[in-house]
Amino acid sequence: MELDIIKTVKNPLLERTEIEFKIVQSGATPREDVVLKELVSKLKVKAEQIVIDTIHQVYGKMESTGTASVYDKTVRDAPVVEGVEATEEAKPEETKAE
DSSP: OEEEEEEEEEETTTTEEEEEEEEEOSSSOOOHHHHHHHHHHHHTOOGGGEEEEEEEEOTTSSEEEEEEEEESSOGGGSOSOSOHHHHHHHSOHHHHOO
16 A cells, blocks of 8 residues: 655644545555554654545545545644544544543
8 A cells, every 4th residue: 555645735723734645555445544554654743633534445446535634733632623523533442442
């Protein structure tokens, strides 16, 4: 799997950077946790700062496109615009079990 950043837009009002990315894969559409790990290594930020908005398979090709938001702080400290679902998904697995 190869992940390329296509576009970055800084959004100072919401204290985040909005990312568009493209993934070239050899099999099925990659799971969100795999994409999150790739984004963390590519952008050199913590996983708690990233919310993946979408991942879409490109019809007839072995590639996917997606969008993500990278917050200046952690998602929990960010302005409340994503909603409960996004912040719940962004929590690490060990805190979900508590």
